[in-house]
Amino acid sequence: MAAGRTLAAGLGALAMAEVGGAVVATLGVGWSWRQALDAFVVTNSVIGAAFALCGAIIAWHRPRNPIGWLLLADGLGHATSALSGPVAQALHDGGAPVALQRLAATAFAYSWPWSIGLFLPLALVLFPDGRPPSRRWRPVVVALIVTGPLFVLESGLDPQPPAPGLPAGYLTLSAYDQLSPLWTVSELRVLAALLVAIAAVVVRYRRGDDVVRRQLLWLLLATVTAAGFIVPWSLVAGTPVAVLFAIPLIPAAVTIAIVRHGLLDIRLVVSRVIAWVLLSGAVVVTYGILVGLVAAQLGRSAVATIVVALLIAPVLPRLQRLVDRALYGDRSDPARVVSRVGEQLAGPGLSGVVSAIRAALRVPYAAVVTPDGLLAEAGTASGAVESVPLEYGGATVGELRVGARPGEGGLGTADRTVLGLMAAPLAVAVHATQLSAQLQSSRERIVTAQEEERRRLRRDLHDGLGPTLTGVALTADAATNVLRTDPDRAGELLTAIRTDVRTAIADVRRLVEDLRPPAIDELGLLGALRQRAEHLAWRADGAALRIRLEVPERLPALPAAVEVAAYRIATEALTNVVRHSGASTVVLRLHCADDLHVEVVDDGPPDGPWRPGVGLVAMRERAAELGGRLDAGPSATGGRVHVRLPLAVP
Known part of the structure; x- marks a missing residue:
């Protein structure tokens, strides 16, 4: 790395030194x-400096990429040519x-052709990663390298001196003109090399991902701009040589594409350039046609100029919209984007929505996120990500995250307008x-609770009531056998049967109470709580406990599950006060509005944070099963347990 x-x-400095010498x-x-x-x-000085500097930058940051070294060689060739011309004149x-x-004339003739015939076409074929587009392109690369010297020979073997009065260089050929068919092949080969380079760029664009396409757009912009200057110079006599100053745009674009392709949104630049190029072409063609027609009738072109101006004025906005749609999708048409999103909502769902948003706005990343996690995403976030809140019924249900385009610090106004329109249906x-x-989670909880209840009943029946x-x-069989022979023994057995039957009856009552406390059906929730409070009037250490109920006179009809949960939680909280708090007074509050609220507060001394035991865990689980919430722990005046139970059971 350091040697590279x-x-x-060093090579970049050498090229700059040659330019300075020129x-x-x-x-x-x-x-x-x-x-x-x-x-x-x-022109050679400017081109040489540009190629050498850009090549040095690429080789410095990407030493394993051959494109940097090819641009360096290209720059050295042009710089050497720029130096050799005035040096040959100075020597003369x-x-x-x-x-x-x-020797100076030879250096002038043999240095710059390598750049045109080999280095530049090869760099374009290998752009941007330094490798051919595929293995099938390897013979093309070999052909470029093997045939590259042909153009060098065409330039170097020419016996004409570089300037009038100077001697011809070495390695010239006196029969140069007799090989004109070969030089024609050489010119065609240069043209073919450039066409091959363009074809390689097209293939990479068709197969490349978003990053590769942005890199190629840099090259496309530079190539189109340079071609707009150079083609007239090649085809129209009298075109100033200064148009060659557009060539350095190519190495500059290649350097940006390889080292910093995300410097700015190249698609916006290409959009504007393409629009102006198309419009300029339309103006030229229209002007030529109208000038021919009007001049034939009136002999003047002023009328044609006015007509062209009037025709072109409304064309630019429409042309710009077409180009923007090709590069930016439908972001300028929010209704169309919302329609596409609606189609995805009716079909694939959120996964199709984020893909449609990403395609419609040409952004690298889109995702829908809720407090519970990621719902859907498409693409990869490579830069800044902006969020659009999704609100439903006054509450935020999630957010739409959209990645900014490379080179942009954030989304534009048009993007935010589209996203704002999509936020409502997406929410x-x-x-x-x-x-x-x-709903699915609730169903799973219900099924799980039912299975757990069945398992508990089976266990209680099998382990308790069954053996009894x-x-x-x-x-009873034993008592029957000894009834006549040993009446006393039979009586003892019947007494044992009576005891076991009472035990069985107690087990059945316990099972029934576990399913639903009978006191609720007999006395109602409020009456059952009052009865339970009377039974808990003494603490575990024998001290008296005053329990005060602050409850309404009547409660509305409550779902059975809510009644049972409220009763179980309240009695468990009162039992914990009796066993652990050391309180003298406890207050049980209950009120019903949109939800049922149950609160148990005691005046026991604080003894630090509560450790979740079996009872506390059971209370939390009962509240969670109904979609409620339980808060329990020490307070400034003692212990506090508060539960909120929704009246609509999930």
Whole structure:
């Protein structure tokens, strides 16, 4: 890594030194700006500096990526060419040996063709990861490398001197003109190399993910811009050489794409450029047609200019909308986005919704999150993520999280408008999903509670009542056998049977009471609580306990499950006061509004946080089964247990 960075910095510095030498040599020979520009010194210097600097940056940050080294080689070629021209002129003006002049001319002829014929096309084929698009492209890469020297020979073998009055370079060919068919092949090969590079970019764009496509858009923007300047220079005589200054846009775009492709939203830039290019083309074509028609009739083009202006004025907004839709989806049409989201809600559900949002806004990430966790997501969050709250009935049921596009610090106003419109139906969907999940959970709890109750009854019947009744049957058989022979023994057995039967009756009563306390059916909830309070008038240590009930005269009709839970929790809390609190007074409060509230407060001395035991855990579970909430623990005046039970049982 360190050696690669050192080499990259050294080669970059060498290229910049050559550019500096070209400037000094140009000033030394007294060339004017026009002479230096016509001799390609200025353009080669700028191109060489741009390629070398960008190549050094890539090689410094990505030393294993060959693109940086190819751009460095390209820059060195142009920089050497820029230096060799004025140096050859300086040697000639100074009367230097002809060998040195020819050497400088040779360097000029053989340095820059490598850049055009090999380094640049190969870099574009390998862009952006330094590898061919696929294994099938390896022969193409080999062909580019093998045929690359052909263009170098076309330039270097030409016996024409680089400037009038200078000698020709070495390695020239006197029969150069006789090989014109070969040079035509060379020109076609350069064109084919550039077409191959474009095809490689197209293939990568079709197969690439979002990151690769953003990288390729940088290159597309630079290539389109540069081509807009260079193509006229190649096809139209008299086009200024200065248009070649657009070429450095290509290495700059390649560098940004590889090192910092998320610098800004390239899609927005490409959108504007494409719109203006298409509009400019339309203007040129329309103007040409109208000029021909109007000039044939009136002999003037002023009318054509006015007509074109009037026609083009309303075209730009529409053209911009078309380009924006191609790059940004439907974010400028909120109604369309909401319609697509509605279709997903009716079909795949939330997973389809987040995918539709991501596609509609061209964002890298979208997700729906609730307090219970993630419901659905699509894509990967690679940058800033903004949240849109989802509210239903005045309460926040979740949030929609959307990742900002690379290069953007956040979402734009148009994005927020679309998300705001989608928030309402999405909140309804999230609320429905939560209700469905709660219903399923409630059903599972009910089934589990039923199974647990059945298991407890089976255990109590099998372990308690079953053996008792079996013993009664066996004892009755024994009493029958000795009734005539030993009446006293039979009497003892009948007494044992009576005791076992009473025990069995007590077990049956206990089972019935566990299912539903009989006192509730006989006295109602309030009466059952008063009866239980009378039975708990003494603490475990024998001290008196004053229990005061603060309850309404009457209660509305309550669900059976709520009555049982309130009774069990209240009696368990009173029992805990009797056993553990050391209190002298306890207050049982009960009131009913939207929910049923039960509170037990005592004046016992505080003894630190309560440790959850079997009784406290049982109270919490009873409240949770009905969707309620229980708070228990020490307070400033003693112990406190408060439970809220919803009247609508889930």
